Amino acid sequence: MDWFTESDVWLGRLVFQRMLAVLYLVAFVAAARQFRALMGERGMTPVPDFLRRAPFRKAPSVFHWRYSDRFFALWSWAGALLAAAMAAGAADAVPLGVAMAMWAVLWAMYLSIVNVGQTWYSFGWESLLLETGFLAVFLGNDDTGPPVLVMWLLRWLLFRVEFGAGLIKMRGDRCWRDLTCLYYHHETQPMPGPLSWFFHRLPKPLHRVETAANHFAQLVLPVLLFTPQPVATWAALGIAVTQLWLVLSGNFAWLNWLTVALALSAVDVSWLTGTPASAAAAPPVWFAVPTVAVTAFVAYRSYRPVRNLLSRQQLMNTSFDPLHLVNSYGAFGSVTRVRREIVIEGTDSAVATPDTVWREYEFRGKPGGVRRLPRQFAPYHLRLDWLMWFAALSPGYARSWFGPFVERLLENDPDTLRLLRHNPFPDAPPALVRARLFQYRFTTWRELRETGAWWHRTELRDFLPPTKAVPRGTR
Known part of the structure; x- marks a missing residue:
C-alpha cells in the first residue's frame, strides 16, 4: 500500500x-x-x-x-x-x-x-x-x-x-x-x-x-x-x-x-x-x-x-444531485455596467404626501448611505444583502420574499431588524414603507475630498409604492 x-x-x-x-x-x-x-x-x-x-x-x-x-x-x-x-x-x-x-x-x-x-x-x-x-x-x-x-x-x-x-x-x-x-x-x-x-x-x-x-x-x-x-x-x-x-x-x-x-x-x-x-x-x-x-x-x-x-451553453454553479457531491462552478459570465440599489424607507405618516418625511433603513453590507465606506464581512455571508443586489437587477429575483420582508418591517419584527444595521423606528413600527430604485456609482477622488462621500446616487424610479401593514387575519 x-x-x-x-x-x-x-x-x-x-x-x-x-x-x-x-x-x-x-x-x-x-x-x-x-x-x-x-x-x-x-x-x-x-x-x-x-x-x-x-x-x-x-x-x-x-x-x-x-x-x-x-x-x-x-x-x-x-x-x-x-x-x-x-x-x-x-x-x-x-x-x-x-x-x-x-x-x-x-x-x-x-x-x-x-x-x-x-x-x-x-x-x-x-x-x-x-x-x-x-x-x-x-x-x-x-x-x-x-x-x-x-x-x-x-x-x-x-x-x-x-x-x-x-x-x-x-x-x-x-x-x-x-x-x-x-x-x-x-x-x-x-x-x-x-x-x-x-x-x-x-x-x-x-x-x-x-x-x-x-x-x-x-x-x-x-x-x-x-x-x-x-x-x-x-x-x-x-x-x-x-x-x-x-x-x-x-x-x-x-x-x-x-x-x-x-x-x-x-x-x-x-x-x-x-x-x-x-x-x-x-x-x-x-x-x-x-x-x-x-x-x-x-x-x-x-x-x-x-x-x-x-458545452457552449455552459451552466454556472450547478448541482446535479441533491447531495451536492460533484458540481459545476463558474461565476460572472457577464458583468453589469451600472450599479442599481434598492433603498427602503419608512414614515410615521399615515398618508404619503409630497411633504412626508421618510427615514431610510440601513443594511449591514449592501451600499446605502453615500458617506458610509463599505465594510468587510467575508467569509461571513449576509444573505439578505446579497439577495437585495439580485432584486435590484430584476424584481423577479425578489418575488418570493420581498413582500414578506416589507410586511415584517411594518411590524418591527425583531428577527428581521437584527439583519439590518439601522432601524429608524426603534420605538414603534412605521405607518408606511416604500422602496425606491437608485443608480449608484463610486465618487471620484475630487468628489470624495469635497463631500466625504464614497458613493453618488441618482433616483431612477419607485420599486415599491408606499405600503401599509395589513392585519394578519385579512391576508
Whole structure:
C-alpha cells in the first residue's frame, strides 16, 4: 500500500482541514444568526411551507423528520460547536474512524440546512462547501498519511472551480475578451468591500492587467496543477495569491477562502523546504477500500460536470444531485455596467404626501448611505444583502420574499431588524414603507475630498409604492 499515501503533502492536508473546519464554523454561525427572519416558522420563506412541497428524495434533510425554530437553532449551534472542535484539531486527537465520522456528521448537518434553504442558499459556495466537506471525510488524520487519491480529487475540484470560472468568462461577456470588465466590476459587484473604491480607481491599464492575470489564473494555472512538482506547487500558490487579491477587493462569503484552502492542499512541502517528508503510516484496509470506492464514484459522477465544461451553453454553479457531491462552478459570465440599489424607507405618516418625511433603513453590507465606506464581512455571508443586489437587477429575483420582508418591517419584527444595521423606528413600527430604485456609482477622488462621500446616487424610479401593514387575519 505504499502507493496509497503521499507524505509530501502532509502540511497541505493539515492546513486544508483546519481552514475547512473554520469555514464550516462560519457557515453554521451564519445559519444560526439569520435563519429565523429568512426561513423560520414566521420567516419570509418558511421552511415548513417548503417541506410540504419538496419530497425527501429531492431535498434530503433532517428537517423532514421534524422542524421547529428551536430545533433548527440547536442544529446550527451544534454544527458550529463541532466545527470549532475540528478547527482546534479534535480530529487528530481521536482514532481514524471517529475522525471520519466527525467530518461526515459536519457534511450531513450542513446538507440538511442547504436543502431547506431555498433562495437564501442558492449560491455556488454552498455546493462547493458540501462537495469539499464530503471529500474531507476520506482525508484521514494523523493516524495515516494523506491518501493520494483524495488529494488528487481535491485538485480535480479546484480545477473545476477555477477552469469553469475561466471558461464561462471567455464564453460570456465581451468585456472579458477585450480586457475591460474590471473597468466596472469593482463598482458593480454584489457587495463591495472597504478597498473596492480604491481598486475601482486604479488606472485603466492596470485593470486590463488585472483581467489578463485573472485569465491566466483561471485558464492556465489549473492545468498546471496536474504537472510534476514543483510546477504544481507553484501553480497552486499562484491560485491562492489571486484568490487573496479577490478577498481584498470584495465580499464573496467563503468562496475565495475555500478556494485558497483547496489550493494549499496541493502544496508539496518537500519542494518548499528541501527536506523530504517522513514515511507515512500504512493505511488500514477498511480505510483504503472506501477511499478507492469514493474515487471511482467521483470519477463516474464527473461526466456531467465535464460535459458542462465543454458545452457552449455552459451552466454556472450547478448541482446535479441533491447531495451536492460533484458540481459545476463558474461565476460572472457577464458583468453589469451600472450599479442599481434598492433603498427602503419608512414614515410615521399615515398618508404619503409630497411633504412626508421618510427615514431610510440601513443594511449591514449592501451600499446605502453615500458617506458610509463599505465594510468587510467575508467569509461571513449576509444573505439578505446579497439577495437585495439580485432584486435590484430584476424584481423577479425578489418575488418570493420581498413582500414578506416589507410586511415584517411594518411590524418591527425583531428577527428581521437584527439583519439590518439601522432601524429608524426603534420605538414603534412605521405607518408606511416604500422602496425606491437608485443608480449608484463610486465618487471620484475630487468628489470624495469635497463631500466625504464614497458613493453618488441618482433616483431612477419607485420599486415599491408606499405600503401599509395589513392585519394578519385579512391576508
